[in-house]
Amino acid sequence: MKRAIKRACALAVAVALALPGAPALAATPRDQLVIGMNMNNLLSLDPAGATGNDVLGVVANLYDYLVELDPHDLSKVHPALAERWEIAPDGMSLTLTLRGDARFQSGRALTAADAAWSLQRVLKLNLAMASPWKSYGFSAGNAERLIQAVDARTLRITLPEPTDPKMVLYTLGTSVSAAILDRDTVLSHEKNGDLGAAWLLTHAAGSGPYALTEWRAKDAMLLDRYDAYWRGPAKLRRVVMRHVPESLSLRFMISRGDVDLAAGMAGPDIEALRHDASAVVQPVLRGTSYYVAVSMKDAKFADKRVRLALRKLIDYDGINKAIMPHYGVAHQRPVMIGLAATLPDPGYKLDVPAAKKLLAEAGYPNGFRTTIKVLSDPPMINIATALQGTLAQAGIEASIQSGTGNQVYGAMRDRKFEIVVGRGGGGVEPHPHANLRALVYNPDNRDAAKLTNFQGWRTSFHSQEINRLIEQAVRERDPDTQNAMYREVQQLYDSEVGAIQPISQMLETVVLSKRVHGYVGHPSATTHLRDVYKD
Structure with a gap:
């Protein structure tokens, strides 16, 4: 007391x-x-279920990760809890050797068994942060077999299917799901088999x-x-x-x-x-996007012509010049700026006459009514207001429904929305798969699949050809061939008029004393x- x-x-x-x-x-x-x-x-502070950028900064200081990425060059991987690591010659496993002097805040020594259990727990709970691991083929059923502590200091992760092992290593260094938990402390607060999930919503058990x-x-x-x-x-x-x-x-x-x-x-x-x-102003470019997303469960947006019309009713130049300074930089591709696979911007522009023509062809010569869900915070609410104005020029009457993250993204996760102005799209790992997995990939379009952390699934956009190419590219060993595949994915997404249209890549600006x-x-x-x- x-x-x-x-x-x-x-x-x-x-x-x-x-x-x-x-x-x-x-x-x-x-x-x-x-x-x-x-x-x-x-x-939430639970590494298995916590989403959003804000929690990443908290978890990174309460917990340790096995590896860390260099903030100046994300392709450089530095030791953290793991002193060293090896990727098997066939690319199908990673073996990490943990340091022997790390202790949890409880005072207990941190071991490879804690690391294995922490990763297994994410998959067993199957909450939001299981998504990156599931995209590599891991599941609640195979987690214990494929993620094992060989001894007190050796962790072996065997890949269930071919993938790019660098991507897995990047995930270990960046995803909140890769934080290593004090197994004994967490399990001491377990209730009804929840693996400590209720307790970890508001508590922590780390070594940070x-x-x-x-x-x-x-x-x-x-x-x-x-x-x-x-x-x-x-x-x-x-x-x-x-x-x-x-x-x-x-x-x-x-x-x-x-x-x-x-x-x-x-x-x-x-x-x-x-x-x-x-004061000092410090901007940092992140790999996530500000975007306009539509639900293809809605009959209007299931029509490719309507989606194309919407693409032509976004004032990209105006939004990026008037709204996005200090928030983002103009970018219209799903793959982040700076990667070898990223295509140049397609140069989309506001074109009201072309949009009206497409809407008439789709059976909406006078437009229609719709809703835009958006966070009440800038710059999202400002983007939504700008979009509302340009939609009106083509006869589309859009009402704005602003709210909290749960109200906006919760509706998106439930597939109960028409238009969302949001921010997301992976980009935490410096790899094209990080963005495409989040924004485009949708391996199972059924409602029952509940792939809620895949924003492509949330929008009901589903392309078998794009899915196949993404799956092939992440397994490809030759960098040039892999980059060519990722460029083809972006071209296909452009031609199929994907349900999520990036406007700007996120720039986080903090002000320091x-x-x-x-x-x-x-x-x-x-x-x-x-x-x-x-x-």
Whole structure:
């Protein structure tokens, strides 16, 4: 009881320092990092089921991964819990040798058995984060056989079917599902065979540089340094994450020194802080997309001509120039910028007369009524408003339904929507398959398949030819042949008028106090705070 009261008091004090009304003299403590952010979409901390970019940054500091990707060059894989690894000559297995000095925050030694169990658990629970592993052929039924601890320090992952082993290695370094859990601690909180899922929604059991002290949803989160961390103690004693959804409040707070880092701010406020001598603006290009998606379960959008008309009713140039600065950079392909397989942009433009002609051919000469579901946050709500205006020019009357992540993406996962303006599409791993798996691939279009983490499935877009090419490409050993296959997938997706149209590739811009040093935003959102310090 005393311990709980002590934690609550610590959180109350830490949060008070970050309140918008705090006096200017109440600068954040030197040994703490206070982060202001919108926590509306931070809904779960369970690595088996947690989705969204926000949770990646939290999990990366509570847990360790087997490997880590270099934030400056994602193709470079660095040791973490695994000191070294080998890919079998036939490409059908990975053997990882774990370090012997890592301990969980419970004090228990971390072993290969914990690593194997953590990965197996993701597949057995079959929640959202099982999707990348299922795309490689893993399942609840084969997980224990294919993911095994050979001894206390050796983990072997045998691939159930041919795939690109580099992609699996990238997933081990970036996916929240690859965080290694303290098996004994988690199972001590198991209820009704849930493998600790209910408890892990709001708790953590990791070996990372910080331990979760307290979390109040949509209010604040408190992380305290784990002094026995195998890399050595983090440079800061505490990290406080504060729910501040209003961009203007964040702008004032960073200027006054009430927070050390502000994330998710609106473009005008970021631009204003560029001229603030006490702040530093740091943009990081991520592999996810801002997009317009339609449901092909809806009869209107099942018609290719209507989808093509919609493609011609997006003002790409206007949106990217007026709305997307500090949020994204223009990009119209499903594969992220910078990969050898990425095709040049097709150059889609707003073309109302051509769209009207297509709608008339499809039987909608006067347009139709529809709904746009969208998060209430910028820039998505701004994109939706712009889309609403250009649709109206072709006679399409679209009402905007804004809401939370659960309301918008929940409807998308249930396949109960018409149009969604959203953000997603993988891109965490530096590989074309990461994007195509998330945005395009749909191996089973039945409702009963419930492939909810595949956004292609959510839209009911299903192309056997594209699926076949994606499956072949990820198995192809020759890089040139593989890249040619991925280019062909993009060309086919263009000609079949896929249900998801990328508009812009995500740019995450954070604003830091000049007191903060050592912060390196990670393109995969797994930003580590262990080396961050303050003047």
